[in-house]
Every structure is written in structure tokens, then in C-alpha cells.
Amino acid sequence: MIRRLYAALTTLAGPALHLYLRRRLKRGKEHPTRFGERLGRAGRLRPEGKLLWMHGASVGECLSVLPLIDLLLARYPDWTVMVTSGTVTSAELMMQRLPPRAFHQFVPVDRLPWVRRFLDHWRPDAVVWLESEFWPNLIHETRRRAIPMALVNGRVSDSSLRSWQRLPAFIGGMLGAFQVVLGQTDQDAARLSLLGAASARCVGNLKSAAAPLPADDEALKALRQIIGARPCWLASSTHPGEEIAVWQVHRQLQDTLPDLLTIIVPRHPQRGPEIATDLAAAGAEVSLRSTGGTPTAATSVYIADTLGELGLFYRLCPVVFVGKSLPDLPHAGGGQNPLEPARLGCSVVFGPSMGNFALLADQMTLSGAARQVADPSALAETIGWLLRDERARAVMADAGQALASAEAAVTERVVAALAPLLAGESR
Template sequence: MGKSGPFLRSLLARRARASKEDPARLPERMGTASLPRPAGKLVWLHAASVGEAQSALILLDALLERDPSLHVLVTTGTVNSATHMARRLPARAMHQFVPMDHPQWVAAFLDHWRPDRVLWMESELWPNMLAAIKSHNIPAVLINARLSARSVKRWRLVRKTIADLLSTFTIILAQTEDDAANFRALGAARVVVTDNIKYAAAPLPLDDAALPALFAAIGARPIWVYASTHDGEEDLACRLHTRLSKTLPDLLTIIVPRHPERRAAIVETCARHNLPAALRSTGALPTNQDAVYIADTMGELGLFYRIAPLACIGRSFSNDGGGGHNPIEAAQLGCAVIHGPHIQNLAALFDEMNAAGAALRLRDEADFEAQLTRLLTNSFACDELRDRGAAFVMAKAQILDRVMSSLAPVMAAA
């Protein structure tokens, strides 16, 4: 097992107790499959968490559509991503948790699944996994790849090691020209810019049958959505609601937390601000007495993008330093997009949307209040922002074709 085995087992057990792992599926994290390998061609598509999983689904659908004989194994590393996949995986696709980066667990995983191709959609480079893929001579592609200048500076100290890891990939599909240049600086031989595959995503799924009840409950009230919120942003939403309600007394603020398990803390935050709140997970709809509606369910963000004219993208004002979440999803479903200053994880995407007038950057809390007031009281301004967002999304519709074209030579012999 090696020295790291007991430590990793202990780590998995602790994570399971903290609900960060699925206890019933811990063997998968140690390389033991819970499903048989299907006969025939198998592509392994790995995505780290929910964000990457959503992008992976775009690619997955295209792969299966173009090759009716293909099966795809999708792996992820988080419980939420597994839940997301369970709802979305089509026929000929199956999900497993990715094994932790222990040599024996990696070997067991590869020996069972024997993938013909590997498509890797994660920024982390796992040394044991990539070395094993390379030693098995499995063609691999790094997709939707990002690499910051800060990472390049850090990795230059071990450039030879990083170059060896990157040599596992037949080709690297980078999101931007800057990303491509950074990969080349670390020794990557073949890098192509295909843009961010998130641009090519189908709209988030939504239950159309749930719309009438929500529309009826909300009525003519002005509403806005704070989407995929993190710690600190619910408190900000409550402060804004309290001030805006002086001008818009029937305002409804909808909070969709990124992690629904934080619901108790969010309810407490609303109570501290004396704002009545309803929890969607209880089956409740917002009443006229509710100031805040907490959508603490998984997979319903699309529903709230559809009913609201305006959304602020979460983790752009959060206490953890921010980073942002995908704004395309809101624009696709007709929401005007606003966001805070801390969107470094998707900076290129937000910058491009801002330059096109398809999103609006908020400098600080005061600017947030001013712009939220303007957009909620001026339907022309809000509609203009929505329309520019829709136009931006339409202009990005060809990205998937570029990705598939770049993959074609690698996939041809699979």
C-alpha cells in the first residue's frame, strides 16, 4: 500500500464524516469500481467538480451523438458533482468517483476500465495518475485548460517535472491565448486555443411544470436573484434588500446558495436582518410576507434564472476572496447579468462580456445598490442588458465545433 495509503484512508474517512464524501462509494476513491466495464470503445472523461462537470456534459453529449458505438466513463471528485451527474447522464455514460492519486489505486482503476482515450478537464495535474496514463500509452487530451501567470512562476522551479507531466497530453486545448502561452512556457508541445467550452453549454435544465406556481406566488413583485452565493454574500443581499425596500416595498430577493447545506446559516442571517424568509427545500413558495426566498435545492438554478429579470453572479463579493461563477448560464435564460469585482477564476469570460455590454461589473456595495435600484426601476435599462447578454451567447455558439475539430485526430482511432 505504501506510506501514503493509511493517511489517505484516514483522510477519506474524515471527509465522509463531514459529508464531503459518499460513504457508500468510498471504494471508488480507492480504485475499486462499482460498475462493470462495458464492451467496446470507452472514453474516460474526467471533471473535477460541479463547474467542470457542467462543461463535461456539453462534450459528453457531442461525443455520444457522433459515435453511436461509444461508451463514456465520467469521473468527478465531489459529492455535489456526482449528484449533478446522476440527474444528467445520458445512455451509454456512467459515473464513478475518481480515485485519489495513490499509485496502487490508480493502477486498479486503469486495469479495470482500460480506457481507449482520456479527456481531462481539471486544472490539477496528478503525478501518479498522469504517469500511469502515459505508461499505458493511452492518448490523452487536456481540455478547457487554464494556467495563470502566477502558476507559471511557481512551476518554473520544477519545470522539467511539469513538462514531463504535460507530455502525457497529445494536445492541450486552452481557453485563451494567455493560457496557451503559459502552457508553452512550461514545455507543452502542442497547444490550441479553443475558448471556454462553458460558452457552448446548453441552457441549464428547468422544470417547466414548476413555473406556473412560482409565477403565481410572486405575482407582480419586483425580483432579483443572487445566484450561487458563498459566505458573506447572503449578508450583503440582506443589507441591500433592507435599503432597497424603502423604494421597492414589495421587493423579493431570491438567494440560491452554491452549497445548499448552508441553509441554516442563511436563515439565521435573514432573521438577524429581520427579513422573513422561506426555504424552497421545505416545499414552501414565497408569500407576500416573505422578503427573501432561499432556493436551497440542487439543480434548480435554471428555474430562477428563467423567472427573474436580473441576476448577480455569486462568489464575486464573498468572504473567501471570490473567484466568480459562470455568467453564461444566466444570460442564456434571459437574465441581465451583474457581478462583483472578484471574478478572477473566470476573468477572461467576464472581461469579454463586460466589453460587449453583456454584463455589468459592480465596484463595491454602494455601486451594487445603485445599479440594482436602477435596473429594478428602469425596465428599458434592464432589457438592454439582457438583450446584449443574449447576443453575446449567440455569438459564441461555434465553440463546441472548434473543440470537436481539435479532438478529431485523437479520437479517430478510438
């Protein structure tokens, strides 16, 4: 009943949805030349042969699936992979990093005419959904066409569990459409089963098995020469409010580390000029990478507001604070993937709000691969200690890389779980 009402309302809301998307386009949140894809209009011809459609909401999901795509294409040479997502940033990253026989499209907005147009063109042979973004019309229409589906790295937060339990038939109907359900953790698998998924289980977290983020060797060499022996640390994937806290950390440390360079990589690169303005007003000497700036001797904060260069700065900075994790900020909560910097030998620090990576954060702190801090003052104390203590950094780096290596087999287990779908056994 609720699903039918949702389908009817989203169909009738076509003009409003179109207006909403146009407003997003004006704000730079939709791609200027690929807008039609959000309405289900294909941006290219369907490739010949079998097509696996993989959907992730945004950057994190799309990056986590790259090693899985590589392994699937190696095992199934007659398949092509289409990755869909809904953000401009994720689309640009996928255009850079997807291998041959894989391509990106924007996911259509969940309105039946647009969904049907999308499925009529692409005719996927199997579908993999990532994590926790459920679109009822897309799922129901895919199921109606008898296309097998899997949910991989499924995640159910505390708040999502409470919300979905108020609509048991609705969420149960969606989860019942998946022939394979893999939770990100054992707890997620149990919650998915409780909500109606059949045979949900956990074979590991794909985000723990990702390959190291790439970096341009020449750019890395150039920045190392520019920075020289200056102590530097990185605040990665920051969100609004955190950059000022990062500047407070810098000011607290600069008396004892007068040559300190703080580097910020915002989660959304388009915020770079805004961050630069705010920090300059607070007294920082700022250089902005997107305008060609490099850190000079006078630069206190270098804002790396470019796309796809996080791996470069993880290699450059021995100490990393993982953003979206400080409390009492407008966008606090959830955190970002702390294993990405650990995989590249960084000492990792994050705040208390790591709900999206709670198990991984616990594993890293218990193993000595990361430190969790309560607030900006504690962050400054920990960053200062790590910058001064090379041995402590080495111990944390070794623990982080050991933990990353232990998760390397997850991708193999996910491929094995997907084998019945790709062999057509679940049709």
C-alpha cells in the first residue's frame, strides 16, 4: 500500500522534481552536460553482452567498489560493469578511475517513468546495490523484470533501524527483492535480517579491503621539495565548521612548532574559496591549490581543494585527522573512512562522532592504529605529540597497515557470494 502510494506521488510530482533538479543544476549539484541521465535518458549506447549494474550513493561507496569491479571483470570477461551514483563528485572520480569495460552513469531520480526509461535502455543482467540507499521504484521495477539483485556492504544505523521498524512491510518488501544480502558488519547483517532480508550475512567490509588511493608521482615529488623539512599534518574530508577548529589546532601548536604547515582537503572541493576566506579572516596565511597556489614559507594553511588527490596528501603527511568526526558542529557525525590513511602509513586521529565507521574505528583504536579525541583541544595535544614523536608514529603506522592487510581477502569473499547471480542461478 505504501509502495503504491509512493509510486503514485512520485509520478505526479514530475514537474516539481524537474524544477528541483533544475535548481540543483544552477547550484552546481547536477552535471551540466549529463542532466538527462537523472531523468533516465541514457548518456551512451548499451554495450553488447552481459551488463552488471552497480549502484552507490556517492564517493565513499563508489571508491570502495573499485577493487571489486577489477576482480569481477577479471573473473567474468564477458561482462561489462555500469556504475551509477547521484553526485557530481563521484561521477568525476569514476570517470578517472574506472577500468576498461566499466563506465559511469547518473542514477535516475526515483520516479517511475524515468526509472522505466532507464531500465528499458540498459536491460541489466544483474544488479548490485551498495550500503544503504534504497529507492523503492528502482528496486520494485527491477524485481518486476526478474533481474537478480544483491545488496553488498549493507548498513543499518541506529536511527535507520528505528525508522524502518515503523514501516515493516515497506522495508521488508524492498529487502525481500535481494537474492544476496551482505551486511557491512555482523550487526548490520542481523539488522537486515530483522527488517526482512533473506539469509543476510557478513563476509567483511569492502571499505576495509580497498586498494591504496592513487597519487601522481611528479606532484608528490614537487610538493615534498617545496615543503622540505617543515612539520605538516593533514585534516582530510573536512565538513563545514571543522576548518575553523583545525585552524585553532594550528594556532595552539605554532608556538612550539613555528614552521608548522596545516593542510586541509575538504570533503567537497567546491568549498575551497569559502574556506580560504573564512580562515584568512581568522588570521591564517592561506594558499589555495585549485588556483595554482603552493605552500610558501609564509603559508600556514594549504587548502587542497582539488578532486581525486587525497592519496597524494596521505603520502605527503605523516599525521592525519579524519573529518566529519568532531562534535557540536553543523555537519558533525558519521566520520569518514579511517583506514584509507592508515593503509598508506599515516598516524590516524579522529573525533568521537564515527558512527558510519564505528566497528572500524574501534578496531583501529584497540589495535593502536588510531587515536580518538574528544574535542579540538585534545586534537591539538594529540597532533602535537605525534608530530614530535617519530617512534609513536611508526608504531601506529605499522598497526594500521597490519589491520589493512588482514582485510585484503574481503573482495574475494564478496565475489564468491555474487557468483550465483552472475551465473544466472538465481533467476
